[in-house]
Amino acid sequence: MATSKQADMQQLAAVLADGIATLSLDLSQQQQALLLDYLALLLKWNTVYNLTAVRDPLQMVTHHLLDSLAAVPAFISASRVLDVGAGGGLPGIVLAIACPTMQVHMIDTVHKKTAFLTQVRSQLRLMNVTVHTGRVEQLDTADKFDVITSRAFADLSDFVSWSGHLLADAGRFIALKGVVPVDEIARLPAGWKVTEVVPLCVPGLDAERHLLMVGREAT
């Protein structure tokens, strides 16, 4: 007979699988198991590392896993991605699991959060993940990124001005936002423009979600 803990995990797995099907994503059983392993690590270490205000496991599936997974199709052509202000790994860890050939870098200023991300990388054997500790303004990498992303990080203009030096010439920003931030768009620094606004529908989440694509203005 299944224990209540096993039954809980089965319920979480079912909600995740349903959401993945609704999003029409092609994720193997192994990838889905990795997502649940990541969720288990988030739950286990949240009290120590203060990674997320969401504490209910079922809510974590919708508000974190499916919320990040809904953005995956926008990243399909990217090979080198930076997640700025990654916190507990959203969307970076989810992208790394969903797109194993993508190199995913994550940066956060808070050492205990990047210690958690390093632990996730090691326990889930996510060899496509690189973790940086520090302010993105001070990050310097040999290769630039074709996509720089963030979720719940900063005003769009700060996001772009603090990390623009890391974006490849033909690269783009993908900001995960709630309602379309009209004021933030108006404050974008000169030389940058919103190229696309993509509404997202997150299974089980009754809230607005949008992806904002930002690129360089042609000179």
Ligand SMILES: C[S@@+](CC[C@H](N)C(=O)[O-])C[C@H]1O[C@@H](n2cnc3c(N)ncnc32)[C@H](O)[C@@H]1O
């Ligand atoms: C609200 S959290 C969002 C975490 C995660 N992206 C999510 O959606 O759950 C914002 C994160 O940005 C980090 N942060 C703030 N300023 C930063 C900077 N200049 N460079 C890198 N990370 C920064 C904070 O430490 C924090 O973990």
